[in-house]
Amino acid sequence: MAYGRGRQSLDEWTTQDVRELLLDWFPRNITIPEPEWPAVLLTLHRWVDFLVDLRSHRPGDAAALHAEIDRATDEFHARMSDERNYGLDKFWTARMLEAGVDPEDGEQVEAFMTAVNAGEIEYDQETLDLIMRFDGLDGPFGDFGAEQETPRLPPVVLPSDAELAALAQQSMVVSRLRVLVTWVGLGRTLTQAKKLRIEDARELAELLAVDQPYVEQALSSADLPEVSLVVAWAVAIRVVRVLKGRLVPVKSAAGLPDRPLELWRRAFHAFGELGAAVCPPVSQL
DSSP, X not given: OOOTTOOSSGGGOOHHHHHHIIIIIHHHHXXXXXXXXXXXXXXHHHHHHHHHHTTSSXXXXXXXXHHHHHHHHHHHHHHHHOGGXXXXXXXXXXHHHHTTOOTTOHHHHHHHHXXXXXXXXXXXXXXXXXXXXXXXXXXXXXXXXXXXXXXXXXXXXXXXXHHHHXXXXXOHHHHHHHHHHHHHTTOEEBOTTSOBOHHXXXXXXXXXXXXXXXXXXXXXXGGOHHHHHHHHXXXXXXXXXXXXXXXXEOGGGTTGGGOHHHHHHHHHHHGGGOGGGTSOOGGGO
């Protein structure tokens, strides 16, 4: 999770980071429907629990982070609702969505910006002026849609492929994906909803050492969020797939678990596809 100040390691997270994330970074940068805002808070709570599982934080540290999330909840909702807290990109993204424009469609975006300059799109000029003053930008779009100048960065020494492979070998994601592939074996029968059967999900939770507080009370695999995430991740990187009511290995990826760096890279690039597996809709919480 990259934002503002950022962190080099998980054990550096503080209550101040939580407040900046919820009260500055999310309101300025993230455009999500209001009904999904509570999912942000729940996901952050789960992230703190994840830090404890990694032993990156002591329980006392985690309790302080949880308390900070709860304290910031009302202000988080208020700031997400107030366009004066938006960044410039988010301001115009919101206007595009209101106008039925797909922000990922370059032609639609160009037509929208032309319409704005022609005075055909209504927007709050006072709010826009405030945002631009805060960002120190000129013109109604600032740098929106423009090619950004690459900042000058100091030289760094990159790890060799061998070093990267060794690091990938130690990665928790790689380890869990490899356990899952081994566990799937020749295939596992799924429910009609194409989910793991509860007894299989509990068995996998034990093998992965995840979801321990929920295993006994779980009524379905959906009640085991970390198991569900690992399965969704494995499907996204195509080491397993759903076929005729079963979770089966992908034959063409049979050797991938033995190539940890490639497996890690695939997992990294697939993370953006996980969607609800990482941040489920409120109706599923």
